[in-house]
Amino acid sequence: DTAVSQTPKYLVTQMGNDKSIKCEQNLGHDTMYWYKQDSKKFLKIMFSYNNKELIINETVPNRFSPKSPDKAHLNLHINSLELGDSAVYFCASSQNRAGTLAFFGQGTRLTVV
Amino acid sequence: LAKTTQPISMDSYEGQEVNITCSHNNIATNDYITWYQQFPSQGPRFIIQGYKTKVTNEVASLFIPADRKSSTLSLPRVSLSDTAVYYCLVGDKAAGNKLTFGGGTRVLVKP
Numbered sequence: 531d532t533a534v535s536q537t538p539k540y541l542v543t544q545m546g547n548d549k550s551i552k553c554e555q556n557l558g559h560d561t562m563y564w565y566k567q568d569s570k571k572f573l574k575i576m577f578s579y580n581n582k583e584l585i586i587n588e589t590v591p592n593r594f595s596p597k598s599p600d601k602a603h604l605n606l607h608i609n610s611l612e613l614g615d616s617a618v619y620f621c622a623s624s625q626n627r628a629g630t631l632a633f634f635g636q637g638t639r640l641t642v643v
Numbered sequence: 644l645a646k647t648t649q650p651i652s653m654d655s656y657e658g659q660e661v662n663i664t665c666s667h668n669n670i671a672t673n674d675y676i677t678w679y680q681q682f683p684s685q686g687p688r689f690i691i692q693g694y695k696t697k698v699t700n701e702v703a704s705l706f707i708p709a710d711r712k713s714s715t716l717s718l719p720r721v722s723l724s725d726t727a728v729y730y731c732l733v734g735d736k737a738a739g740n741k742l743t744f745g746g747g748t749r750v751l752v753k754p
Contacts, residue, residue, distance in 0.1 A: 534686075563742075565744075571728065571746075571747070572744070572746065573687070573730075573744035574744075575742065575743070620686045620687075622686070622742075630675055630677045630692060630732070630734050630735075630742065631677070631689055631692065632687075632689070632742055633689070634686025634687050634688065635686050636684075636685060636686055637684070637685070637686050
């Protein structure tokens, strides 16, 4: 079983559309994250949830809205997609808030055309 | 969180030992040093973590001098499949609720 799974793996969409990326972890972890990796390969944290509670919200446009229905799931919804949103988005999880040891998903490559 | 500095890239050959040094001059007392590996088209994967002296596991060794202002990840006898980007991170293990990744070191292993 995959520890942290994201769907879809690839997502191509037009500007202005709304899309969602789903993430699930079966590790029993309390904390989940969304990271964005741009074309220069820098990984930047976007959000972190601990037991369904938002604990980190970096400087991210409010077009991005995370939703955590339970502590095993953290979905990312993006409204009004822009060209600059094209990137690889990674979901991750860790035991409680000790984010130094995190497990990452395979990533979702989002391409906005 | 302490900032880290590591070389942008390194080339090596199969069978050689690869050592990647990371500088973290502002490391705090409670900070741990963690290394991640990222293959193309995959998410980062935890390799090793340490606080001081030396830590070894089946994948790598981590050397940390007494002042803890730097650390060296050592990959013994690399193979082509070790070609990846390696990230050094420092953070409080107890309260660090986010991982801050730097640019990483791109290691290319040649035949």
